[in-house]
Amino acid sequence: MDYSVDKGWHNAVIQPYQNIEISPSAQVLHYGQAVFEGMKAYRQGESIVLFRPEENFKRMNRSNARLNIPEVDGECLLEALKQLVALEKDWIPEGEGESLYIRPFVIATEPHLGVHAALEYKFMIILSPVGAYYGDEQLMPTRIYVEDEYVRAVRGGVGFAKAAGNYAASLAAQTRASELGYQQVLWLDGVEQRYIEEVGSMNIFFVIDGKVVTPELNGSILPGITRKSIIQLAEHLGYEVEERRISIEEVLDSEHISEIFGTGTAAVLSPVGFIKYKEREIKISGGQTGSITQHLYDQYTGIQAGTIPDPFGWRVEVPVT
């Protein structure tokens, strides 16, 4: 679908995956006006199930607004997405944990060398089947490296948006982490580099004295849809949930933290087994998956898979004809 100032969004088409042509002067290539989303569709018998898709489109429009990209009608996008996944139903794997990954994104295509909000854009959705994140169905605790030099986002910046540039800015730290044997980067706040923000592609939760605690949204953390859903689910299951600032000292020195886990569309819930900060490395839950993490994972994936009733109305079923 294309955008121009005179026509607004127009030319919505579904076509086979193919290369696209953009000008070498397209603004996205120079000034980084690009926003994306990530979501999944599941095949369950004769239905396709989307999970809270309206949340992704709402978040995309918040990202768009921050990057001065025109709003896209969320209802129209949901309708388009339903048509698209129904058409591609044969590509959606049916195994446990398998899904169709959905990547909506918008880029500035106006050919113009000079910094201004572009006058032309392209919105696209691409799809790819993905296997189960945990191959053998066992949750695998991850090793996390706390970045103490670079920051991912600052207050007033674009941290809350799913802006492509946020990921470009995180790559050097990600490379350093993997060279040191860690799978994910844990980002600290951009002011004092002291308070926990989020992991490279996940939000983060701590079990402190039996309470489920996560950093409060402060404008620089991405408001994850899994984060929001896990907060609702944990409360529903009777856990006490708290959103507040958590310092790195609290994480390193607290004897009260029994579990840590990340949340995101790809992994759903990922237990954290080890955290490395400067010279120190600490082990969480004996490097194993904690019982609250496992409980939330089982309940959440059960709701997604339709094996546990969905009291929240999160599942959006798409009829397949």
Ligand code: PMP
């Ligand atoms: N933080 C970042 C930086 C991410 O890229 C993601 C993945 N979208 C998340 C958190 C988790 O968000 P969600 O639960 O919506 O996938």
